[in-house]
Amino acid sequence: MSLLSRYNASLSDPAAKSRTCATTGLNVCLGAERFIKLNAVSAIVFLLLGGIAAILLALTRWQAIHLLPVDWFYRIVTFHGLNMLIFWILFFEVAILYFAATIPINSRLFSTKVAWVSFAMMLVGAVMVNVIILRGQADVMMTSYLPLLAHPVFYLGIILVAVGTLIGVFNFFATLYIARRDNTYEGSLPLVTFGAAAAAIIAVVTLLHGAIVMLPTFSFSMGWTAEPDPMWYRMIWWGLGHMSQQVNVAAMVAVWYLIAYLATGAKPINETVCRAAFVLYVLFINLASAHHLLVDPGVGPAWKMWNTSYAMYLAVLASMIHAFTVPASVEMAMRGKGHRRGIFGWILALPWRNPAFSAAALSLLIFGFVGGITGVTLGTVQINIIAHNTLRIPGHFHATVVGGTTLAFMGLAYYVIPLLFRRDFIARGLARIQPWLFGGGILLVSIGMSFAGSMGVARRTWDIEPAGIYGPAAHLFLGVMGIGAIIAVAALLLFVVLCVGTVLFGVRNNGRAMADWGAAQTAPGAKETSLLHDHWGMKGTMALTSVFLLCFAVYYFANWKALADVWPVR
Amino acid sequence: MSLHVPERDWYKAPAGAEKLWIGVALLWCFVMSLMMPYWHFRGKQNADSETYAVEPAAFMERTERFVADNRVGEIDGVPVVEPPPGGEAYLLARMWSWYPILKLRQGETYRIHMSSTDLQHGFSLQPLNINYQVIPGYDHVITMTAATAGEFIIVCNEFCGIGHDRMIGKIIVE
Numbered sequence: 001m002s003l004l005s006r007y008n009a010s011l012s013d014p015a016a017k018s019r020t021c022a023t024t025g026l027n028v029c030l031g032a033e034r035f036i037k038l039n040a041v042s043a044i045v046f047l048l049l050g051g052i053a054a055i056l057l058a059l060t061r062w063q064a065i066h067l068l069p070v071d072w073f074y075r076i077v078t079f080h081g082l083n084m085l086i087f088w089i090l091f092f093e094v095a096i097l098y099f100a101a102t103i104p105i106n107s108r109l110f111s112t113k114v115a116w117v118s119f120a121m122m123l124v125g126a127v128m129v130n131v132i133i134l135r136g137q138a139d140v141m142m143t144s145y146l147p148l149l150a151h152p153v154f155y156l157g158i159i160l161v162a163v164g165t166l167i168g169v170f171n172f173f174a175t176l177y178i179a180r181r182d183n184t185y186e187g188s189l190p191l192v193t194f195g196a197a198a199a200a201i202i203a204v205v206t207l208l209h210g211a212i213v214m215l216p217t218f219s220f221s222m223g224w225t226a227e228p229d230p231m232w233y234r235m236i237w238w239g240l241g242h243m244s245q246q247v248n249v250a251a252m253v254a255v256w257y258l259i260a261y262l263a264t265g266a267k268p269i270n271e272t273v274c275r276a277a278f279v280l281y282v283l284f285i286n287l288a289s290a291h292h293l294l295v296d297p298g299v300g301p302a303w304k305m306w307n308t309s310y311a312m313y314l315a316v317l318a319s320m321i322h323a324f325t326v327p328a329s330v331e332m333a334m335r336g337k338g339h340r341r342g343i344f345g346w347i348l349a350l351p352w353r354n355p356a357f358s359a360a361a362l363s364l365l366i367f368g369f370v371g372g373i374t375g376v377t378l379g380t381v382q383i384n385i386i387a388h389n390t391l392r393i394p395g396h397f398h399a400t401v402v403g404g405t406t407l408a409f410m411g412l413a414y415y416v417i418p419l420l421f422r423r424d425f426i427a428r429g430l431a432r433i434q435p436w437l438f439g440g441g442i443l444l445v446s447i448g449m450s451f452a453g454s455m456g457v458a459r460r461t462w463d464i465e466p467a468g469i470y471g472p473a474a475h476l477f478l479g480v481m482g483i484g485a486i487i488a489v490a491a492l493l494l495f496v497v498l499c500v501g502t503v504l505f506g507v508r509n510n511g512r513a514m515a516d517w518g519a520a521q522t523a524p525g526a527k528e529t530s531l532l533h534d535h536w537g538m539k540g541t542m543a544l545t546s547v548f549l550l551c552f553a554v555y556y557f558a559n560w561k562a563l564a565d566v567w568p569v570r
Numbered sequence: 571m572s573l574h575v576p577e578r579d580w581y582k583a584p585a586g587a588e589k590l591w592i593g594v595a596l597l598w599c600f601v602m603s604l605m606m607p608y609w610h611f612r613g614k615q616n617a618d619s620e621t622y623a624v625e626p627a628a629f630m631e632r633t634e635r636f637v638a639d640n641r642v643g644e645i646d647g648v649p650v651v652e653p654p655p656g657g658e659a660y661l662l663a664r665m666w667s668w669y670p671i672l673k674l675r676q677g678e679t680y681r682i683h684m685s686s687t688d689l690q691h692g693f694s695l696q697p698l699n700i701n702y703q704v705i706p707g708y709d710h711v712i713t714m715t716a717a718t719a720g721e722f723i724i725v726c727n728e729f730c731g732i733g734h735d736r737m738i739g740k741i742i743v744e
């Protein structure tokens with residue numbers, strides 16, 4: 001903190017308005033603050049819409065309930081996918097970008113006008129998409145695979161959202177530029193900002209793919225030009241669809257580092273390693289769209305293998321590095337605070353009652369153990385034969401983008417909402433259990449989907465009975481998914497109610513420090529020491545990552561075994 | 571420190587357990603990337619994507635010829651067709667049926683041409699859980715050995731409109 005207070009004197013632009021945060025002592029640019037609030041609150045509204053859709057879907061796929069009629073099921077799948085994966089995530093990420101480019105490096109936002117343009121385009125686009133879906137004129141799933149065709153407004157809305165986001169990303173980079181130019185900080189960017197910058201770079205490439213695929217499709221839907229090739233569409237669409245997941249991963253990991261620091265004082269053991277891992281994301285994700293085309297015609301085996309492994313496994317390496325450095329930094333901080341009993345003694349002393357911390361920790365566990373392991377396995381060219389388009393696929397990504405990214409973002413909101421709105425968080429007891437409910441629920445959803453999928457149950461299918469082949473086990477797992485969904489959606493609603501309630505009714509702090517969620521304490525009688533130079537001290541992390549690797553290998557080879565049992569096919 | 575500007579000398583080579591983990595993780599990534607070429611040459615299940623361009627009308631015509639030449643029966647109005655062992659077979663996907671019903675001999679290998687005349691569809695052979703994508707304009711050839719006898723169901727697992735869940739086909743292996 002002392003380092004920063006030196007810069008607190010003024011922001012780069014003397015005319016810019018700012019305030020000093022009464023809790024952290026950080027300088028907050030008011031322009032940035034407004035857009036962090038706007039984007040975060042809109043994000044939460046889309047999360048709510050997506051959550052309502054989620055429960056309708058889950059209760060339809062749970063065959064015992066089979067809630068929605070057929071046309072509404074597909075309409076709501078489309079609605080859920082776009083509101084969650086695109087709108088909730090993108091709006092929240094823009095908020096994170098504005099935060100990361102201003103507050104940690106004591107800068108002002110480059111331009112509030114640009115921020116308005118970005119926000120307005122995104123919002124108008126999202127509303128257009130939602131209206132046209134609910135009017136039943138875009139029952140095409142979020143992927144809208146050609147020759148399926150939606151109303152032109154659907155594509156136009158998506159283009160607006162993508163371009164609006166690009167403009168927001170531009171604002172982020174311009175802010176970094178003026179901060180550097182005006183020397184608002186000395187030395188290198190903080191790790192959080194660095195991670196956000198990695199996410200932003202990938203976002204640019206991603207959104208350009210979106211523009212490349214959506215413009216001709218929009219033009220075709222208007223009857224101006226010929227139909228784009230459906231296979232070309234798939235390849236470019238997944239350049240958007242998959243790469244954007246790497247944006248989510250990079251942003252999520254940046255949030256892990258941030259929350260680990262705020263809740264336990266953790267410092268990266270080696271900044272070089274953490275930063276290099278972010279660079280790996282940027283360098284090696286470009287062709288990961290390949291692993292959505294693994295059983296497609298038209299792309300050969302060499303192309304698939306090269307683009308899944310060259311592009312993916314070094315990005316996987318990056319995630320595995322973070323999976324070590326994040327817990328290791330927390331462990332060393334805890335040991336430094338005197339929690340040294342055995343291998344795992346430090347875990348008991350973690351601030352588990354802090355919802356931001358528990359959200360980040362659960363996010364790391366669910367993302368790593370479930371989302372990551374299943375993702376790499378399903379993304380293996382041959383194993384994809386026994387997984388493509390089954391419920392195993394949503395089973396996987398509900399553990400990455402929901403149990404991982406969404407939960408991490410919720411954790412961040414527990415810090416950011418009170419600090420920016422300057423109101424104490426309401427119903428703190430409920431907030432403390434919310435991440436556990438959401439994480440537990442989504443884990444059940446993911447497990448239920450994954451097992452039902454390995455029994456052959458297809459994704460995006462209203463009714464599995466006409467096939468007449470799915471037995472009680474498949475139905476049981478759909479039930480597990482349904483129960484998990486009830487828990488997860490209840491927790492999601494709780495999160496929304498708590499956030500909105502805090503914004504409207506939280507007690508204003510009026511210049512006093514915000515009530516804290518609770519950070520890791522120094523052990524009684526111990527003196528805080530830095531263990532950053534002990535390179536073998538993280539025994540607990542070593543044990544955890546060993547277990548992780550074991551689970552990974554077992555799951556991976558079990559899937560090869562399952563593949564070997566089906567008919568020979570080429 | 572992730573929120574703050576790092577200390578000046580942050581550039582350091584990894585050391586200790588961290589270095590060990592990076593090495594182990596890298597090794598594991600190598601193992602995984604070598605598994606795919608290994609299985610391509612030694613494994614029996616692959617996705618080679620043998621593909622030819624085809625107009626939907628031409629594919630329809632070839633399928634009709636295949637059905638006329640090899641028809642052995644009919645179930646619920648859908649022809650049952652038995653391709654010659656080792657030979658070519660056609661499977662046409664359209665909203666919302668798989669045409670025709672194929673009858674294969676156990677242990678024989680067939681080259682099954684799949685394409686669509688309208689939207690994208692998903693070939694999902696159950697309960698084996700073998701899945702391939704079917705795309706209009708692309709003749710996707712799957713070389714498949716009918717290793718086990720029985721009645722197998724083809725489910726469509728790519729969304730293809732309101733009747734998607736009722737797009738059910740059949741392969742009989744005797």
Ligand code: HEM
Pocket residue numbers: 050051054055057058061077078080081082084085088089141142143394398401402406442445458459460461484485486488489492
């Ligand atoms: C809160 C709890 C949630 C539940 C219970 C839930 C449940 C579901 C269900 C039942 C489906 C349909 C599966 C199918 O039939 O194919 C689905 C699809 C999907 N969900 Fe969720 N979901 C939740 C949250 C989220 C979140 C937060 C995201 C993204 C950030 C998300 C992203 C998606 C996507 C991308 C699809 C695929 C849509 C498609 O196939 O086009 N979900 N979800």
Ligand SMILES: [Cu+2]
Pocket residue numbers: 663664665666690691692726727728729730734737
């Ligand atoms: Cu179909």
Ligand SMILES: [Cu+2]
Pocket residue numbers: 691692726727728729730731734735737
């Ligand atoms: Cu279908």
